[in-house]
Amino acid sequence: MSEHALLAIDAVLLIILLTTAIAIARQRNLFAAAMMTGLFSLTLACLFVLLDAMDVAFTEAAVGAGISTVLMLSALALTEYRDHPTSRGQHTLALLLCFAVGGLLMFAASEWPALGAPDTPVHQHPITAHYLEQSQQEIDLPNVVTSVLSSYRGYDTLGEVTVVFTAGLAVLILLLGVRRDNHEEDDA
Amino acid sequence: MDLGLINGYAAVALLMTGLYIVLAYDNPIKRLIGLSIFQAAIFVLYISMGRIAGGTAPILAEGIERYSHPLPHVLILTAIVVGVAMLALGLALIVRIHEEYGSIDEQHILELEREPDA
Numbered sequence: 001m002s003e004h005a006l007l008a009i010d011a012v013l014l015i016i017l018l019t020t021a022i023a024i025a026r027q028r029n030l031f032a033a034a035m036m037t038g039l040f041s042l043t044l045a046c047l048f049v050l051l052d053a054m055d056v057a058f059t060e061a062a063v064g065a066g067i068s069t070v071l072m073l074s075a076l077a078l079t080e081y082r083d084h085p086t087s088r089g090q091h092t093l094a095l096l097l098c099f100a101v102g103g104l105l106m107f108a109a110s111e112w113p114a115l116g117a118p119d120t121p122v123h124q125h126p127i128t129a130h131y132l133e134q135s136q137q138e139i140d141l142p143n144v145v146t147s148v149l150s151s152y153r154g155y156d157t158l159g160e161v162t163v164v165f166t167a168g169l170a171v172l173i174l175l176l177g178v179r180r181d182n183h184e185e186d187d188a
Numbered sequence: 189m190d191l192g193l194i195n196g197y198a199a200v201a202l203l204m205t206g207l208y209i210v211l212a213y214d215n216p217i218k219r220l221i222g223l224s225i226f227q228a229a230i231f232v233l234y235i236s237m238g239r240i241a242g243g244t245a246p247i248l249a250e251g252i253e254r255y256s257h258p259l260p261h262v263l264i265l266t267a268i269v270v271g272v273a274m275l276a277l278g279l280a281l282i283v284r285i286h287e288e289y290g291s292i293d294e295q296h297i298l299e300l301e302r303e304p305d306a
Contacts (some may be wrong), residue, residue: 007191014198017232021205021225024197030217035222044228052245052256053235060231061270068224068272075217075279079286083215084293086268096212102204109200114192123240124255132255136248144246144258145265153262160266167273171280 003116006050010115013047030081034072041065055145195236202229214294216285220278227271234260 013172020040027033041064113120119135122128131152139147149157202225209222238260246258282292289297 011191011194014194014232017228018198018201018205021202024221024225025205025209025212030215033218037224040225040228045229047232048235051235051239052243053238053261053264054245054247056231056235056261056264056268059265063268063272064228068275071272071276071279072217072221075283078283079292081215081217083213083218084295086212086214090214091212094208097211098204098207099267101207102200105200105203106197109193109196111197112193112196113237115195115236115298116192116239117245118240120237122237122260127259128257130240131258132246132248142248144248144255145189145261148258149265153259154267156262160269163270164273171276174280174284177284 006138009050010047013043013050016043017047028083028085030076030083031073033083034069034076037072038065038069041068055143195232199229199233199236202232216282216292216294217279220275220282223278224271224275227267231264231267234264234306 017040020036022044024033024036027036041060045057045061045065048054048060063154117123131148135141135144135147135152139151141147206224206226206229207221209225210219213222214218238257240254240256243254243256244252246255246261248255284295286292289300291297291300
């Protein structure tokens with residue numbers, strides 16, 4: 001695919017992403033907002049495929065579009081999906097703050113390297129060549145992302161698993177605690 | 189304007205949208221959605237950095253010379269999974285708050301707290 005065609009598709013996907021994000025911000029019905037988050041994640045997964053990040057796209061489609069949406073819908077079913085209006089002052093303050101932060105970052109973004117530039121620090125660092133040239137001998141896996149995830153940066157993944165385990169445990173304690181309290185009230 | 193910079197600008201715009209949702213609304217579920225969009229902005233930024241023109245996905249094969257950088261992909265894989273763990277924990281807290289107060293609206297809960305017999 002030529003670089004121009006890629007940039008055109010990239011631009012279209014980014015516009016869809018931004019439109020969905022703004023629609024989510026304006027949506028008062030949280031049920032609709034949760035469904036639009038699923039759409040957002042799926043578009044994001046398409047963008048990742050375009051940018052050659054297959055493993056990230058798989059994860060985003062499965063975890064972002066799938067599990068997140070299910071989690072959000074079940075939380076909405078257990079609580080309420082009306083979004084109470086907030087004061088105009090709070091909206092104005094939020095807009096001002098986010099334009100201040102966004103303005104500064106936009107200024108910084110004009111100096112960021114262009115998409116696909118080969119002479120950036122990311123691609124020039126010696127670790128890049130090591131991962132791409134040595135991992136076949138050292139780890140014997142064709143997928144470099146898997147090699148880095150499970151071997152070169154295995155401690156990162158161990159930390160990630162710890163975080164997920166802790167979060168899962170905390171969710172169980174929180175939700176099972178609710179049920180136990182209710183039973184105690186029934187007994188009393 | 190160089191068209192190659194649009195990913196950076198779009199990431200900043202997404203970040204602003206996420207920040208706005210977090211700051212402007214009192215509903216905690218809406219705030220969590222805002223945080224997810226904020227995170228997605230960072231994902232776009234990282235994955236864009238990893239790409240190289242004329243490259244392909246970092247899966248080694250004969251006859252291919254250029255691959256996108258695998259390290260940003262690994263970092264974002266971790267971030268996506270941790271993000272979902274965070275979302276699940278946040279939602280569980282919200283469900284717990286709803287059990288306790290019968291509402292998840294911040295203002296309403298504050299009013300309930302101010303009542304003397306509560």
